[in-house]
Amino acid sequence: MMKTVNAVAFQSPQFSLLSDCQIQDIHLAALEVLRETGIRFHHTGAIDLLKHAGAFISDGNLVKFPAKLVEQALASAPSRIIMCDRDGEPSVFLEGTKTNFGTGSDCLNLLDPYTHEHRKFTREDIINGYRLVDALPNIHFQMSIGIPIDIDPKLTYDVQMLEMLSNSTKPIVFVTNDLASCQRAIDMAAAVAGGPEALREQQHILLYSEPSSPLQQSTTAVDKLILMAKTELPVVHSPGPQMGAVAPITMAGGLVMSLAEILSSLVIHQFTNPGAPFVFGAGIHHMDMSSMQICYASPEFQLTKAAIAELGRWYGLPTWGYAGCSDAKVMDEQAAVEAMISVMAAKLCGSNLIHDVGYMESGLTTSFEMIVLTDELVAMVDNFIKGIEVSPDTLMVEELNTVGPGGNFLSTKATRSHFRSYWFPTLLDRKIRATWLEKGATTLGQRLNLKVREIIESHQPKPLATDKVQALQTILEKAS
DSSP states (O other): OOOOOOOOSOOOOOOOOSOHHHHHHHHHHHHHIIIIIOEEEOOHHHHHHHHHHTOEEETTTEEEOOHHHHHHHHHHSOSOEEEEOTTSOEEEEESTTOOEEEEOOOBSEEEOTTTOOEEEBOHHHHHHHHHHHHHOTTOOBBOOOBOBSSSOGGGHHHHHHHHHHHHOOSOEEEOOSSHHHHHHHHHHHHHHHTSHHHHHHHOOEEEEEOOBTTTEEOHHHHHHHHHHHHHTOOEEEOOOOEETTTBOSSHHHHHHHHHHHHHHHHHHHHHHSTTOOEEBOOOOEEEETTTTEEOSSOHHHHHHHHHHHHHHHHHTOOBEEEOSOOSOSSSSHHHHHHHHHHHHHHHHHTOSEEEEETEEGGGTEEOHHHHHHHHHHHHHHHHHHTOOOOSHHHHOHHHHHHHOTTOOOTTOHHHHHHGGGSOOOSSSOOSOHHHHHHTTOOOHHHHHHHHHHHHHHHOOOOOOOHHHHHHHHHHHHHHO
C-alpha cells in the first residue's frame, strides 16, 4: 500500500561544493593571514581609522587584524540589497540564491556586429550596447561594456555613466578611476533619481572596485570604498587575482588570500559606516602557464566562483559572480560551450550579481552576440532550475485513468492547460530540417547577429526627462 507523503512541490537542482568543515577551515585560515601576515593599506585615513578600532599597525602601513574586528564588521553588514531601476521600481534582488545577470566593464575591443571586424570601441558602440541590454529580458543590469576611443580619456567614466543612465532603465554597476570621478558618477545618478536621499533609497547604482593582490589596498580603491560607505550606496570590492601569479597556485590558497582581502575591505567599510551595503565577491582565476593568460572559462574558475558564493552565503552577505564569458576570440562553438557551462554553474551555485556577460578573449573583447546568446541561455537554465513539480495536479493519476492504455493525451484539457509551461526557445532551432531549410537554413551565429542588429536598429529605450538630461550634461561639462 502506498503511503501519502507531504512534500515540497518543487525541488530545484542545487550544487554544493564545500562542507561546513571546509568553509570553517578557509575562514580560520583567512583570519590567521589577517592576524599574522596583515594587509598593506596605502591610505593614511584608513590606517588611522583601523588603529583606533583596535588593529595593529607596523612598518608604517602594515595592518594586522584581530578576529573581533572581522566579526564586528560581519555582524553589521546587511544580508540583502534591493536595487531599483532608473524609475525607482525594485528590480534586482541580492539575497539568498537569487541570480541576476549583467554585462562586463571596460573592454578594449569590440567584435563589430556589422563588419565582423575586431576593433576599438567608440561612443556609439557603448550606446548600442546599453540599448541592447535594455531590450533583453534576461540581462538584468548593465556595466560600462567598453572604453570608447573617440572621447577625452579623462572623461571616460563620466561619459559611460551619462550614457548608461540615458540609454537604459536597468540598474547600473559602475567603475571609476579615482575619487573625483566616483563622486561625479554618484552625482549623476542622484540627479536622475531625484536627489541623494532618493538615490540612497533606490540603490540604482553599485560600485565595482578591487584590492591590489596580493594583500594590498591602494589609496584610490580605499577612497572609493569609504565614499560608498558614507553615501550608503552598495559596493563590491572584489579581488581578481591569478593563482600562480599574484595568488597561491592552489584553489584553496587562492580562496584564503582573496577572503583575507575581502574581509579587510569589509572592516574598513563597516567601521566607516556600520550597516552600509556591501557585496561579497572575488574572481579567482588561474594563470594558464602554456599561454600566460587568465582563464575565464576553465572548470577551476567555475569551482572558485561556486566557493565564493557559498562563503558569501555562510557570512550572510549578497554575492558576486561571473557568467556568459569566454576565452574564445570570436563568437564560435567554443564561445557557446563556455557560455553554457558558466551560466549553468552560476545558476546552480546561486551567485546574486553575475557580471561579465559578453566578455571574449579573456576579458579583452566584447561580443554583442555573446550577450544575446547568454540572454537565451539564462532563460533556458531558469527552466532547468525550476525542477519538477510533484503535486496532485501534476502526478496526473486521474488523467492516466481517463485516457487509459493505448490512448493519447494530445487533446486533453490538461495538455491544453499545461503545455505552455514548457520553455520555448527564441533563437535555438527545434524545427525539422525541411522547415529550417525553408526559413533560410541559418546557423545560431547568424541568428544571434540578426537579433543584435534588429535591436540596435529598432529598440528605443524609455527616454530620460529633458531636465535630467541637462543635469547630466552640466556635470559632464564641469568635469571637462
